[in-house]
Amino acid sequence: MSDRFSRIMGEYAASVRWEDLPPETVHEVKRRLLDSVGVAMAAFTEDSPKAARAYAYEWPVTSGATLWGTAFIAPADVAAFANGVMVRYLDFNDTYLSKEPLHPSDVIPPLFAVAEWRGVAPREFVTAVAVAYEIGVNLCDAASLRRYGWDHVNYVGIATAAAAGRLLGLSVEQIEHAISLVAVPHAAMRQTRAGELSMWKGAAAANSARNAVFATVLASKGMTGPFQPFAGEMGFFRQLLAGETFDEAALASLVEKRPPRRICDTYVKFWPVEYHAQSAVDAALQLRTEIGDPSRIASIHIDTFKAAYEIIAKDPEKWEPRTRETADHSLPYAVVAALLDGQVTRRSFSRERIADPTLRKILKEHTTLQEDPELTRGYPEGIPNRIRVMTVDREEFVREVRFPRGHARNPMTDEEVVQKFRLNVEEAFSPAQADLVIDFVFGLERQTALEDLAGLLRL
Known part of the structure; x- marks a missing residue:
């Protein structure tokens, strides 16, 4: 056969x-x-x-x-x-x-x-x-x-x-x-x-x-x-x-x-967004630190590469997301949320946040995006995104990131992977239960049965 x-x-x-x-x-x-x-x-x-x-x-x-x-x-x-x-x-x-x-x-x-x-x-x-x-x-x-x-x-x-x-x-x-x-x-x-x-x-x-x-x-x-x-x-x-x-x-x-x-x-994700947007979120959060008050933002422009444009930017739904699944697969939404909130977490894609009128107005009326052939040539070795923000007082801020944290060229440390795990399970596990899971997984080859790990995951 x-x-x-x-x-x-x-x-x-x-x-x-x-x-x-x-x-x-x-x-x-x-x-x-x-x-x-x-x-x-x-x-x-x-x-x-x-x-x-x-x-x-x-x-x-x-x-x-x-x-x-x-x-x-x-x-x-x-x-x-x-x-x-x-x-x-x-x-x-x-x-x-x-x-x-x-x-x-x-x-x-x-x-x-x-x-x-x-x-x-x-x-x-x-x-x-x-x-x-x-x-x-x-x-x-x-x-x-x-x-x-x-x-x-x-x-x-x-x-x-x-x-x-x-x-x-x-x-x-x-x-x-x-x-x-x-x-x-x-x-x-x-x-x-x-x-x-x-x-x-x-x-x-x-x-x-x-x-x-x-x-x-x-x-x-x-x-x-x-x-x-x-x-x-x-x-x-x-x-x-x-x-x-x-x-x-x-x-x-x-x-x-x-x-x-x-x-x-392969790459561990640092942010809960589609991977082609990881570097854009990194760049946006760096800009947010420089800009300070998000009310200063007058306009946002995103330069990206072809794959990101095709997968998470070109569809009109990505500019007016109505579901969590669309929002975390929207390059412009992820950038706007990062700039406004100074963070991106799973709560960035809640129904309430997606429906926020200020966020939606900035996304629809004050954000632009285009493919840059130079950035396209940098993919898939990297995932290059460039963010440009103009403030109400005409000050311009620009940041480009090619290898976001977690990429194979910029890997997360074990401590960062463990910290990501702890943050993800903080509403489900006690600190002691989280410790037991961490110890079991990092000693996996010495364990006798996977059902023991399954038992440690019970809420």
Whole structure:
């Protein structure tokens, strides 16, 4: 049933062992798990996570995986979805930018669910996460889905299926079938991220991951997937990439079965906004410190790069957001909120803040934006944004940022990752409970069961 690419990914997933992992890869997996748990718990009471949990509560079982924050056990694919929605909801989990953008930590909830359900040792979970990052990040380098109207979460499903197959001890051929069973039947459209954004924006990756868990378990029971899922006559390349194939040079680490390191190339988010706006928020907050009183602001101009313009600026809805999902994917909204408030937190995207008439007037009437070809040339190595503010007394302030805090070229320290976690869970956990989670995660390879961590997350 193989084609060249399903075989490359299947063989890679089956080949990696715990002993192969570089220390820096293990450390980054721990940081991403802690970060994912933190952003998930910060979103626990929000509308989309509540809806996903309400769905999950319809499927009680005695053998499955825990819904984070509760003692409820659901089937692994259902838990993967509910926990994945929480991780993704605030748009605060990690990112990778290349030909295709990705939130690679979207693979963590489904792999956690499979590992907990099957009682897999935590160090094997760490290995699976490293494998999923390696595959997902390389796929982003290999071809752009967005260019042809398809969503990046298709890569989440493929990476998750390969790594989940490894967790379940599947053969290379079975992993290939799992990849095919998620790639062919479940192609996700980019419409999820066009115009006014709905709750599905934060659920699409979780759904792709849920489909991957379903596909992998099905493959483990003997189900075969469509032959030649990528290179076939009606396969991935023709349908999703308009006949383009993967750049094989981008898959070299998979072909050569190198120890997984690509997680080190991904970025932890410092601000809860779509990643292309991270540097703009950095620049705006620096300007706010210089300007002082925001009532001095007369006009705001944003120079940005092509990808940011296309993804988070060009749609008219980004200039008059009516949902949280649209606001945290709006470059101009994020900049205006940062300049007015002197901070950007998850509360910056509350219904009340989005509806504020002063903010909306400045956004609509006093803010302009354009693509700058010079900045476009600086992407994806960096994410260059330039903010220019003119005050009522005609004083001009300008700031440009290319590598925001958390970028691979400007990484957050362990202390900053831990502080982000503490701030995210402060309304959910006591300081003592937060300490227990931090200690467990940073000692993950010495732990005996992931269900113990799930127990520490109960509210």
